[in-house]
Amino acid sequence: MSRDQSNIRNFCIVAHIDHGKSTLADRIMDVTGAVSKREAKQQLLDSMDIERERGITIKLTPVRMEYEYGGKTYIFNLIDTPGHVDFTYEVSRSLKACEGAILIVDASQGVEAQTLTNVYLAVDNDLEIIPVINKIDLPSARPEEVKAEIEEVIGIPADDAPLISAKEGVGIEEVLAQVVDRLPPPSGDIDKPLKALVFDSYYDSYKGAVSIVRIFDGTVSAGDRIMMMSTGMQFDVTEVGFFTPNSRAVERLEAGDVGYLCASIKNVSDTKVGDTITSSVNPTPEPLAGFKEAEPMVYSGVYPADGAHYDDLKDALEKLKLNDAALFYEPEVSAALGFGFRCGFLGLLHMEIIEERLEREFNLDLVTTAPSVSYRVVTTSGETVEVSNPTMLPPAGQIDHMEEPVVKAEIFTPPEYVGTVMELCQDKRGTFVNMTYIEAKRVMLEYEMPLNEIIYDFFDSLKSRSKGYASLDYEILGYKRGDLVKMDILLNGELCDALSLIIHKDKAYARGRVIAEKLKDIIPRQLFEVPIQAAIGGKVIARETVKAVRKDVLAKCYGGDITRKKKLLEKQKEGKKRMRQVGSVEVPSEAFMTILKFDK
């Protein structure tokens, strides 16, 4: 009883962050009756607090819906995509699972950096694109101009673009009609060997790692033996099904379907995003193209604030890793911070999300070190070493040169901020590539820029310099030789390993000064004077001093009431416990984060 593929529409929604992707998705589910409104709130949005609070989608949840149109019942598989640059690879994988995409553009903001990135991804994947103009209920909406922008910048016709307000539920039916009329149905061959794309996975404590798949050819049922083509690992399928959005087991999945597959897979990392699943009995000769291992781009040391919680942190990372194959971690020891982990992330947002989840969901108090990229060090003996932790850098004498990752950055900004944005890019060692006037009010700047400069505070600076209007996207170009040095921070003459960082030589002096000044404000006065020095090699480039403390509170003790004094001492004792001992100096945990933000 195979289904008619011509009734299936697999599509996703792509948009710049905040342009209303999740709202439209919710609205489509309302209209198709996939979930009641109340359920929608609880089930869809509760999945991850952080997603809701930040208004972003991290995990991809495909939802299967039925839609009556023109007397026929269609099956819609809506595949949500993450809207952030850190997750570009995930976006590209989920786009592969679709035949079409709804492109949402905000009626007042117009085309933004990620709109473009995602559209390019959609075009690369040969998707049919339906442009939709959202938020037409806002007074600042300028739909006609935005239509023109879409045609000019993206180069797709936007004349018939539905004008909608996902928030108000306006225009949704028209969007769905276009999905049926304009998007092609899938065209796989049910009789060919199984060929399924894994475009997401998650960990379920009962079912193990669950793969979310798009079946391109063939069928798969419980009891089948399958093979992961990137690793050759084989598993027995225990269950297949759809999300409606609750998981619903079915007998089998067929070419054209989007659904899930369980096969007693223990680790999410064994069902890699982008991998092809086939039948181990009758394998397909060719996997789907474009599989990539998730590669961390940003690294940071993550330590428990209280050393006694090392095992808790380890457990928490293991649990998160179950659900997040892109998270990388390995044990690391710091003289200042004790036992912890060096973690690798897809980008800064991914890092923030993981750290926030560790703190929130696992109740951990963390100390994290400044994020670093992974450098390539070519030694004098000709070896190439990857270094993501500044303290692991070989001695200066053994370094022939160093290379750092560079990105192509695309920045969209209103023309009045071009000057200040260019100044910022220049300041961040950017190399100008191109500037395009998209229309009278929008300029696209292209820069080649070291990733190292972007991961500190580039995004925040960009937003503040452009009053929030500029948007950024970037992709990794590769490695480039750079004049990089390791800067150390010494407290009372002792090296604090957790504060070391790798930095461009020209930036070292200024950054060293700022860090020393910040540390001076953050490190409390102690019983002795604490010199703070920033040094490159043996050379001190900046110095500040935390003066010795000279007085405690010497308040009156009324009538033998020593409770206040006890409380005060207790408080000081607690405060002391939260400090990290660097040699003889007590350093508050925040100090390790100060070098994150150094813009004045």
Added chain:
Amino acid sequence: MNNSLGVYIHIPFCSSRCKYCDFVSSTGGEDAMREYVAALKGEIQARATDYVNYTVDTLFIGGGTPSALYVGGVEEIILHLRRSFNCDFTEATVECNPESLTENKLDEYISSGVTRLSIGVQSLSDNTLSALGRRHTAPMARQAVSLAVESGLDVSCDIMLATPYQSPHSAARDAEELSDMGVSHISAYMLSLEQGTPLAREYSCGKYSYDDDCAADIYQAVADKLHEKGFDRYEVSNWAKEGKECLHNLKYWKRLPYLGLGAAAHSLIGNTRFYNSHSIEEYLEGARDSSYPVIAEAVLTDKEEEEELIMLSLRTSSGLDTSQMGKEGRRYIERARRNPRYFNTHGDKIVVKDEFIPVLSQVTLLLMD
């Protein structure tokens, strides 16, 4: 054999509230005072049965402002105490404020057996006094101090450090002047800005500014001046001529037994700390039904006792006698020896070095676990 007991009696009345004060006090009139004194007498009587094996050798009547009490009030209280407890005062102190200390009251105190007056001078500068919201002026303070000194009683003065308009020089000058007037004991406390007090608000809105280093300079200037004048710092905030230390206050630092009577009064008997309600209303209620409830009672663990002993005795110039701590004592001696920059050790004793007394809490933490 009788144990010695310190008694603290709290008089929660003031003629007005000072701008820095968040302590229990009321500006009630004579009726309120009489009701309170009656309650106090009731409490004295009620508690006395538990202390038949004790002799009260030190008494401290503090406040509030005991001298703000109606004439005869202090006498009434002391008389009642003598009737209910075994009393043999080595020292009996009454706290006074310059504006309410009169010759009449002085006579009353002397005839009741008071040996010592503690006068809340705070400052000898009118600017400072008015910024603090004190009711007296500098001339009134001088007059009260000479009156007290002339009476032949031991006189102690409280002065406040790091107050508005104060400099290291002016603070030292105040200390010097008091010493020259014949005061034999000085308590110098740092102003602490308690949340919610008018003065704290004035600081936070920028009327005055507070600087830790300047406060440290002021403290040091006063310490140096008093040293020059022949005073010994026997406790962080207390200086005395030889033999004029406040024996009652020393009990707080040495963890000797003391019983607090009246609202908000705290006690330490053996290893138990307890205190009366901080609310005058609640205290009076307890008197009405003669229940005199203690608000909180804590039996200290050995560890807590040990920490208290460290924290309190390091405040004194005689320091921490670790021989009192049994086996544990060795650990502390060793810790102190490992930090010779901060501690002197003599046999079983640990004393904080003079120059680190102003940062005593931080130094204390070096000894603690």
